[in-house]
Amino acid sequence: MCNFDNTYIPIQMKVKKILIENPDRSLRTYDLSFVNEDDKKRFNYLPGQFCEFSILGKGESPFGIASSPTEEEILKFTVSRTGSVTNEIHYLEEGDIVGIRGPMGNWYPIEKLKGQDVVIIGGGFAFTTLRSLIIYLLENRDDYGKITVIYGARNPDLFIYKDELKIWDKRDDLILHLTVDKHVKGWDKLCGFVPAITKDVKPDPTSWCIVCGPPVMIKFTLPVLLEMGFAHDKIYTSLERRMKCGIGKCGRCGIGSKYVCIDGPVFSYEELKNIPDAF
Amino acid sequence: MQQLVDKVKEIIKNKEVDVVIGWGRGSLPFSATPIFVETEKDAEKLIFDETCRNNLTTYLTKDKRRISKEYKKIGIVVKGCDSRSVVLYTVENQIKRENVVLIGIPCNGVFEKKKLSQLVDGKEILDFQIDRENIILKGRNFEQTHPLKEVLCDSCLTCQYPDAPEHDYFIGTPRKEVNVPDAYKTINEFGKKSSEERWAYIQEEYSKCIRCYACRNVCPSCYCPECFVDQNDPQWIGKTPEVTDSIIFHLIRNLHIAGRCVDCGACVSACPVDLDLRIMSKKVEKEIKERFDYTAGIDIHEKPAMASYCEHEKQDFIMG
Amino acid sequence: MIKIKKTDLHNFIEFLIKDYNVYAPADVGKKIAFKKINSAFEIRHDITNTHLSPKNVFFPQSEVMFQYSDDGLKIPERNEKPIAVWGMRNCDTSSLIMLNKVFGDAHQMPDKNMYKDPYWKMKYDNCLIFGQACNEPLSTCFCNWFDGNPFAKKGADVFVVDTCDHFIFEGVSEKGKAFLLKYKFAEEATKTDLDKIAELKKTAESYLPEKLDVKPLYNKMSQIWDEPIWDEISAKCINCGACTFVCPTCHCFDVSDEGKGKKGKRIRLWDSCMFQIFTREASGHNPRELSTQRVRQRLMHKYNYFMDNYEQYLCTGCGRCVQVCPVNLDIREVIKQILDYKISRNEDN
Numbered sequence: 001m002c003n004f005d006n007t008y009i010p011i012q013m014k015v016k017k018i019l020i021e022n023p024d025r026s027l028r029t030y031d032l033s034f035v036n037e038d039d040k041k042r043f044n045y046l047p048g049q050f051c052e053f054s055i056l057g058k059g060e061s062p063f064g065i066a067s068s069p070t071e072e073e074i075l076k077f078t079v080s081r082t083g084s085v086t087n088e089i090h091y092l093e094e095g096d097i098v099g100i101r102g103p104m105g106n107w108y109p110i111e112k113l114k115g116q117d118v119v120i121i122g123g124g125f126a127f128t129t130l131r132s133l134i135i136y137l138l139e140n141r142d143d144y145g146k147i148t149v150i151y152g153a154r155n156p157d158l159f160i161y162k163d164e165l166k167i168w169d170k171r172d173d174l175i176l177h178l179t180v181d182k183h184v185k186g187w188d189k190l191c192g193f194v195p196a197i198t199k200d201v202k203p204d205p206t207s208w209c210i211v212c213g214p215p216v217m218i219k220f221t222l223p224v225l226l227e228m229g230f231a232h233d234k235i236y237t238s239l240e241r242r243m244k245c246g247i248g249k250c251g252r253c254g255i256g257s258k259y260v261c262i263d264g265p266v267f268s269y270e271e272l273k274n275i276p277d278a279f
Numbered sequence: 280m281q282q283l284v285d286k287v288k289e290i291i292k293n294k295e296v297d298v299v300i301g302w303g304r305g306s307l308p309f310s311a312t313p314i315f316v317e318t319e320k321d322a323e324k325l326i327f328d329e330t331c332r333n334n335l336t337t338y339l340t341k342d343k344r345r346i347s348k349e350y351k352k353i354g355i356v357v358k359g360c361d362s363r364s365v366v367l368y369t370v371e372n373q374i375k376r377e378n379v380v381l382i383g384i385p386c387n388g389v390f391e392k393k394k395l396s397q398l399v400d401g402k403e404i405l406d407f408q409i410d411r412e413n414i415i416l417k418g419r420n421f422e423q424t425h426p427l428k429e430v431l432c433d434s435c436l437t438c439q440y441p442d443a444p445e446h447d448y449f450i451g452t453p454r455k456e457v458n459v460p461d462a463y464k465t466i467n468e469f470g471k472k473s474s475e476e477r478w479a480y481i482q483e484e485y486s487k488c489i490r491c492y493a494c495r496n497v498c499p500s501c502y503c504p505e506c507f508v509d510q511n512d513p514q515w516i517g518k519t520p521e522v523t524d525s526i527i528f529h530l531i532r533n534l535h536i537a538g539r540c541v542d543c544g545a546c547v548s549a550c551p552v553d554l555d556l557r558i559m560s561k562k563v564e565k566e567i568k569e570r571f572d573y574t575a576g577i578d579i580h581e582k583p584a585m586a587s588y589c590e591h592e593k594q595d596f597i598m599g
Numbered sequence: 600m601i602k603i604k605k606t607d608l609h610n611f612i613e614f615l616i617k618d619y620n621v622y623a624p625a626d627v628g629k630k631i632a633f634k635k636i637n638s639a640f641e642i643r644h645d646i647t648n649t650h651l652s653p654k655n656v657f658f659p660q661s662e663v664m665f666q667y668s669d670d671g672l673k674i675p676e677r678n679e680k681p682i683a684v685w686g687m688r689n690c691d692t693s694s695l696i697m698l699n700k701v702f703g704d705a706h707q708m709p710d711k712n713m714y715k716d717p718y719w720k721m722k723y724d725n726c727l728i729f730g731q732a733c734n735e736p737l738s739t740c741f742c743n744w745f746d747g748n749p750f751a752k753k754g755a756d757v758f759v760v761d762t763c764d765h766f767i768f769e770g771v772s773e774k775g776k777a778f779l780l781k782y783k784f785a786e787e788a789t790k791t792d793l794d795k796i797a798e799l800k801k802t803a804e805s806y807l808p809e810k811l812d813v814k815p816l817y818n819k820m821s822q823i824w825d826e827p828i829w830d831e832i833s834a835k836c837i838n839c840g841a842c843t844f845v846c847p848t849c850h851c852f853d854v855s856d857e858g859k860g861k862k863g864k865r866i867r868l869w870d871s872c873m874f875q876i877f878t879r880e881a882s883g884h885n886p887r888e889l890s891t892q893r894v895r896q897r898l899m900h901k902y903n904y905f906m907d908n909y910e911q912y913l914c915t916g917c918g919r920c921v922q923v924c925p926v927n928l929d930i931r932e933v934i935k936q937i938l939d940y941k942i943s944r945n946e947d948n
Binding site for chain 3: 005006007008009056057060061082083085086214240241242244245247249253254256257262276277278279
């Protein structure tokens with residue numbers, strides 16, 4: 001964690017590389033490198049965890065870590081321009097210093113997934129921690145069974161990590177289904193919303209399933225999975241909430257008696273199904 | 280108030296409305312509480328007296344789903360000021376007048392809890408009794424009598440329209456328009472002070488604001504879907520209870536309700552730290568009255584002062 | 600137990616002020632709240648419960664977390680004297696125990712240090728709490744529903760009883776006992792004083808409402824979270840934050856940066872789950888969009904979720920929210936309403 005005496009103090013990181021993900025430039029991926037060696041040593045994380053990205057004068061926003069712990073030296077975040085903090089992040093240039101607090105929260109059940117078939121369902125730019133997970137699984141490929149990825153975006157421009165998607169698409173140890181909401185010229189992959197595509201793809205319901213995307217996608221995909229017969233405790237999702245402290249005190253990310261920031265963001269459907277306002 | 284109960288029963292029975300918002304007996308000696316009456320039986324709970332402080336029309340706007348159901352026709356029990364809020368909503372196109380059934384009642388003014396508390400030096404009042412022009416306050420070790428006038432809201436003491444100028448039914452005997460010769464007395468006296476003195480008072484007073492926004496949330500005229508204080512992109516004002524920011528919040532809120540405030544006093548009653556809120560709102564009301572000869576919520580066909588223009592209006596504020 | 604004459608209290612307070620920053624019920628505008636005092640004469644003894652809760656002493660409405668500038672970050676250090684609070688009733692001393700569970704102990708977390716709140720700890724850890732017997736509970740008080748009592752000492756280091764002409768002091772914690780030993784100008788309390796205390800206690804208890812068994816509240820709330828009762832309860836709520844701001848146990852906060860350019864401060868400030876923006880995300884999505892959901896969140900947090908995490912309710916029955924609610928949404932009635940509620944859903948389905 002950032003600072004052992006005071007968790008609210010961010011550590012310093014340097015913007016190493018900025019990648020503009022889409023033509024309208026609203027999605028950008030930042031590779032950050034540690035400024036202090038000590039911080040790097042202390043910063044141990046797993047796929048699914050997140051950080052508070054701190055812009056002094058504007059505030060903080062939580063972002064899932066898009067890099068995998070197997071990629072050393074850097075932390076990767078993909079930021080969509082939506083509010084005042086993300087706006088400011090978009091003004092960053094390579095070489096700038098930013099603040100990070102983390103790693104926070106729990107992670108995808110990588111231990112439980114061992115030896116199992118895994119279905120990964122993602123939507124839009126919430127694909128960040130799923131990238132982390134996929135890289136991690138591929139890096140430890142022999143530990144896991146069949147890997148199926150369903151990834152949807154409103155249009156082809158809005159996919160992130162396009163270069164990697166191309167590489168994954170060619171691999172024979174990962175099945176990738178890309179889908180866009182509506183057909184556009186030149187698109188030769190699937191068309192349709194994620195829940196419908198999931199139905200068509202017919203993943204094996206004995207698999208484990210990780211779902212991460214906008215709230216509305218999660219809301220409509222879960223019933224599809226349940227109908228197919230996925231076990232409640234084998235469906236995992238990562239929740240997105242407004243957060244401030246990141247350490248279970250400020251109260252805003254509370255869902256039931258859990259806090260998304262410390263008890264999540266990764267929850268099984270089994271855990272969430274009886275919690276008010278969870279979805 | 281049997282007449283009120285009977286009328287409400289009647290309009291519920293005739294299916295004139297789906298719900299009637301009125302006051303029921305509250306849990307504290309000086310509190311009535313808003314109730315939502317859907318059945319004839321529930322109508323029995325309706326009361327009207329000096330404890331019915333809330334301006335219930337506030338439930339007609341903002342976050343309409345708060346009543347959780349969408350009602351087609353809503354009946355609402357209104358005092359003078361409350362009925363003026365409905366006029367305001369109508370001219371501002373927030374409601375359709377025909378969807379609201381107004382049950383007017385003559386109002387003799389409502390109690391101001393803060394004044395009561397001051398009279399007994401913060402001790403707890405457990406019971407009271409009204410004896411003609413006086414009120415008898417009873418606590419554990421005391422009983423004291425005060426003229427009724429001393430415990431009414433300031434806005435009631437300068438209220439010209441106690442009779443619900445706009446209504447569909449009227450219960451009881453109208454009090455007619457009241458002539459208030461010195462409605463702006465407090466404001467005028469405050470205006471006579473030097474600018475330093477006034478500023479010192481405003482700073483002292485608003486430094487106590489805890490930014491709970493009770494004033495805004497009870498206010499019938501404050502129905503913006505998103506208040507400027509809640510916006511964070513850009514963030515217009517600081518969020519701390521620092522006095523500069525608190526003053527800006529109250530100033531902007533008051534400018535935003537210029538020509539729209541019906542002086543119901545709901546904000547004053549709601550404030551948990553007893554701020555002098557009318558010192559601003561009444562001043563704005565006076566300006567609007569003098570410049571545009573406009574009083575909010577009186578004429579349902581007249582355009583609001585801030586939404587209309589006429590050539591003869593004073594323009595000194597532009598010309599400097 | 601020792602006692603001092605009421606007229607000599609200023610000596611005691613002066614003695615206290617030497618080593619502590621003393622907070623006590625005093626006039627703040629037209630209301631009475633806990634504030635830092637410089638003399639015993641500022642203390643208001645004639646009230647039973649302050650209008651605002653004492654949480655601001657340890658958890659101020661706004662607090663600087665750090666300052667930032669070109670020179671880096673500067674974390675405020677506390678070089679002042681430790682804090683002593685005079686005149687806290689049982690409902691308030693109990694609230695500190697609850698807040699300390701959140702900010703100080705973080706006992707449920709695997710890595711305890713990581714989740715302790717340094718700003719709370721630097722104020723709370725060395726403080727001295729003077730609990731005071733509540734001789735005359737108000738009609739809005741219901742501490743007895745939540746294991747409280749006007750004469751309970753829980754959460755206090757020193758317990759004080761105002762017997763009209765004297766203050767009787769009892770050391771409760773080691774810290775409190777040690778402090779009392781240092782004060783040389785007191786007399787020993789006598790049997791008569793003890794009798795007087797017993798009598799005052801009896802009178803005080805007689806003012807409380809009939810005790811309500813709130814134990815079933817936890818289970819009941821777990822069962823009814825998706826029942827229509829929440830619409831009934833929340834119908835009149837106008838979603839202001841008055842109840843949460845006067846509550847001694849509500850502790851949600853916001854973090855906000857204030858400053859210009861590269862110089863400024865990151866502050867935290869009270870926030871309220873009653874506000875729509877509390878949970879609204881940058882995308883516009885709001886998991887607690889409706890008033891009903893927000894009212895349910897506040898009540899569930901108090902009487903259900905907190906129990907899951909810290910094995911007690913997050914309410915001390917101080918009654919402040921009852922006093923300030925602009926629409927008289929009385930939490931005592933809500934509790935009764937929930938306990939009395941007949942579940943409509945068929946559990947078999």
